[in-house]
Amino acid sequence: MSADSAAPRTHRPADDPVVRDDADHWSGASIVPSQSIAGRALTLVIAIMTFLASLTAGAVTVIDDAARSWASDIGREVTIEIRPIDGVDIDAEIRRAVALAQEFSGVGRVHALSDDETRRLLEPWLGAGLDLDALPVPRLVIVEIADPALLDLAEMDREVGETIRGASLDDHAAWVDRLRAMAGAMVVGGVTILVLVLVALVLSVVFATRAAMAGNSDIIGVLHFVGAEAGFIAREFQRHFLMLGIRGGAIGGGLAIAVFALAGWLTQGTAGIPGADQLTAFIGGVSIPPFGYGAVLVLIFAVAILTAATSRFAVHGALAEIE
Amino acid sequence: MIRFENVGLRYGMGPEVLRDLTFQVAPHSFQFLTGPSGAGKTTLLRLLFLSLRPTRGLISVFGRETSRIGKQDLPKMRRRIGIVFQDFRLLDHLTTYQNVALPYRVLGHDEATYRADVVELLKWVGLGERMHVMPPVLSGGEKQRAAIARALITKPELLLADEPTGNVDPPLARRLLRLFLELNRLGTAVVIATHDLALMDQVDARRLVLEDGRMEIFS
Numbered sequence: 001m002s003a004d005s006a007a008p009r010t011h012r013p014a015d016d017p018v019v020r021d022d023a024d025h026w027s028g029a030s031i032v033p034s035q036s037i038a039g040r041a042l043t044l045v046i047a048i049m050t051f052l053a054s055l056t057a058g059a060v061t062v063i064d065d066a067a068r069s070w071a072s073d074i075g076r077e078v079t080i081e082i083r084p085i086d087g088v089d090i091d092a093e094i095r096r097a098v099a100l101a102q103e104f105s106g107v108g109r110v111h112a113l114s115d116d117e118t119r120r121l122l123e124p125w126l127g128a129g130l131d132l133d134a135l136p137v138p139r140l141v142i143v144e145i146a147d148p149a150l151l152d153l154a155e156m157d158r159e160v161g162e163t164i165r166g167a168s169l170d171d172h173a174a175w176v177d178r179l180r181a182m183a184g185a186m187v188v189g190g191v192t193i194l195v196l197v198l199v200a201l202v203l204s205v206v207f208a209t210r211a212a213m214a215g216n217s218d219i220i221g222v223l224h225f226v227g228a229e230a231g232f233i234a235r236e237f238q239r240h241f242l243m244l245g246i247r248g249g250a251i252g253g254g255l256a257i258a259v260f261a262l263a264g265w266l267t268q269g270t271a272g273i274p275g276a277d278q279l280t281a282f283i284g285g286v287s288i289p290p291f292g293y294g295a296v297l298v299l300i301f302a303v304a305i306l307t308a309a310t311s312r313f314a315v316h317g318a319l320a321e322i323e
Numbered sequence: 324m325i326r327f328e329n330v331g332l333r334y335g336m337g338p339e340v341l342r343d344l345t346f347q348v349a350p351h352s353f354q355f356l357t358g359p360s361g362a363g364k365t366t367l368l369r370l371l372f373l374s375l376r377p378t379r380g381l382i383s384v385f386g387r388e389t390s391r392i393g394k395q396d397l398p399k400m401r402r403r404i405g406i407v408f409q410d411f412r413l414l415d416h417l418t419t420y421q422n423v424a425l426p427y428r429v430l431g432h433d434e435a436t437y438r439a440d441v442v443e444l445l446k447w448v449g450l451g452e453r454m455h456v457m458p459p460v461l462s463g464g465e466k467q468r469a470a471i472a473r474a475l476i477t478k479p480e481l482l483l484a485d486e487p488t489g490n491v492d493p494p495l496a497r498r499l500l501r502l503f504l505e506l507n508r509l510g511t512a513v514v515i516a517t518h519d520l521a522l523m524d525q526v527d528a529r530r531l532v533l534e535d536g537r538m539e540i541f542s
Contacts (some may be wrong), residue, residue: 026434033416075332204413222412225372227402228429229395
């Protein structure tokens with residue numbers, strides 16, 4: 001039918017193919033184009049920033065866990081140190097110290113370091129084949145604390161000082177305090193970095209979304225001229241950018257979770273290798289607690305919502321410019 | 324339908340680009356808006372489409388003063404006006420059918436209620452065979468007809484066309500003009516902004532001539 005033929009929407013016969021055309025012409029079509037260069041760039045930016053923020057959040061939880069573990073482990077052990085004194089049978093004093101420690105409630109295993117264990121302990125500083133009798137080397141009794149609430153450390157300290165000659169009790173309080181301070185500083189540092197990464201994430205997502213929206217200003221204009229309400233336009237873009245945000249966030253967060261799993265597997269699979277053992281001794285196994293995975297999920301959804309909200313503001317800004 | 328009284332418009336602190344415009348667009352009327360480039364034709368079309376507000380004077384659209392129309396009511400008013408741009412403004416990621424059906428889509432109508440109308444209108448403007456292709460593969464004339472179909476699909480009371488024949492050859496320009504006349508015959512008021520004298524000479528219609536921001540009317 002040509003442009004100058006009869007007007008439309010007049011008489012339509014029952015067998016008119018127009019009437020029978022019931023195909024869904026909108027199937028899979030979105031008013032906002034689902035794939036665009038700006039959209040792909042935005043997805044990439046969101047994925048990278050979510051990945052970095054997730055890694056930082058994971059690292060902070062690992063450090064926090066390690067710090068708690070250090071403080072807990074050291075706090076669950078005290079040491080009786082017995083210095084050799086001329087004329088005093090040090091082995092007898094060690095046995096008495098073990099027996100005394102075992103009398104206290106709340107005490108778990110009590111173990112006196114043997115000569116061999118003491119030599120191995122000092123070997124890095126004094127070399128192999130050390131003759132313990134030739135040097136005034138203090139001997140150690142390790143007292144593990146089964147229940148800190150039951151143990152009266154002050155009483156143990158007093159009795160050890162009074163009844164065991166040359167002995168003193170070291171409850172590692174100074175070490176625990178220093179470790180707590182160091183671990184606290186590391187956690188504060190990690191949280192600070194996390195906050196900075198999150199700020200960078202927010203700014204990156206906002207600017208990348210605005211850049212992607214700038215490429216869609218023609219669509220906003222057309223929708224405006226065909227009589228779309230601002231709320232309709234905002235909803236269309238918001239839904240589109242929410243999906244972009246979820247996709248980018250899921251890619252970044254998913255990769256971060258994969259990295260956590262890989263790091264955990266590597267630290268387990270490298271047991272016995274000196275470097276890996278030292279790392280494990282220092283921070284424990286690299287295992288992210290459920291809270292860490294929860295934080296990654298929260299991050300993904302927060303990024304998606306931020307992206308959608310930014311697009312909404314951009315739509316209203318663009319409409320204000322048109323009008 | 325539309326009434327301008329002593330309307331003036333300036334952008335920011337600049338000089339007035341439109342001055343003392345007083346005219347009416349009556350229902351079912353047909354008129355050309357003409358004048359040299361830069362005379363303010365597109366700006367006047369934007370005023371008619373409620374995309375701009377005058378800096379002075381009074382504009383009444385469909386019986387309502389534009390200064391008293393709230394922002395939330397503007398989309399409803401604009402739906403009574405169809406607009407065709409010189410650069411078509413079709414969405415390249417949608418098919419011709421989807422572009423023409425867009426006004427219904429933004430209204431949230433079920434496709435079953437308008438599908439037949441869209442297909443029929445596309446056939447009427449000669450795009451029945453091109454409804455499933457994307458605008459980038461349409462010719463200039465086909466794009467223009469798709470843009471016209473989109474402006475007409477919701478049966479507006481007023482059609483504004485900005486240089487609708489600016490990108491087409493004379494035979495197609497004549498066909499498009501007949502399309503506008505047919506539409507006008509069906510009851511839609513038409514305002515065609517053009518500086519194509521040959522086109523205007525084909526129709527005995529009122530001419531609104533803009534020059535230096537002022538208007539002269541030749542009936």
